[in-house]
Amino acid sequence: MPLVRIDVAAETSTETVAAIGDVIYDAMVSIASVPEHDKFQIVHRHAADELVYPAEGYLGITYSKNIVFIQITWNEGRTVDVKKAFYKAVAEGIHERTGLRQEDIWISLLDTKRENWSFGNGDMQYAPKD
Template sequence: MPLARISVSQETTAEALRAISDTVYESMVTVANVPANDKFQILSRHAKGELVYPEQGFLGVNYSDNIVFIQITWNEGRSTEVKKAFYRAIADGIQAKTGLRKEDIIINLVEVQRENWSFGNGDMPFAPV
């Protein structure tokens, strides 16, 4: 039940954005055990200066104007090992498909309880019992 928000530079091509989107979804399914067809994403392009990052770098990583921000809200409960493998699959996949640098792939997970989702009609499909 993830919701992914993917923010890129307005210079990012449609093909590259599609590859990023597909890589995030494929990594969810193959690494994080997300059900097939559970693909909810918000893709956003931003003008120069709207994606802000530390020009001096952070934690030994230096960034470029090709930075990609990926924020995923999903259910809590996945292990640290799964999360590490998930981050790696996304970074490796995006680099392989687009040529973007792994250093420019920022990923943030927001974990929520299952009852915090409604997929339409105002229904709570995973209400606590």
């Protein structure tokens, strides 16, 4: 049920993008109780002027041209502790697998209701039970 959008610099290698996607998926399954095989990801590569961030930093964090924007839409209901553990696992995992700085891993989570998904066939697979 998650939809992951990954935005990276145009020169980011295919291997790095694959590792980023794998780390996110692994953390979703192991920490956030996402079902196995529920891996829907959209990758966008951008020219340098299309990834905008504060050059002076924000909240004590400075960014580089290698910033990775990750936006995940998933079902509501996860605790703050689960989300904190998820953020940490993704930032550390991406750093370990790719060498990208943890400071450059920017994550936004969007919680939505279960009935806001259709996985095909025009059906509401998670329809409320009457």
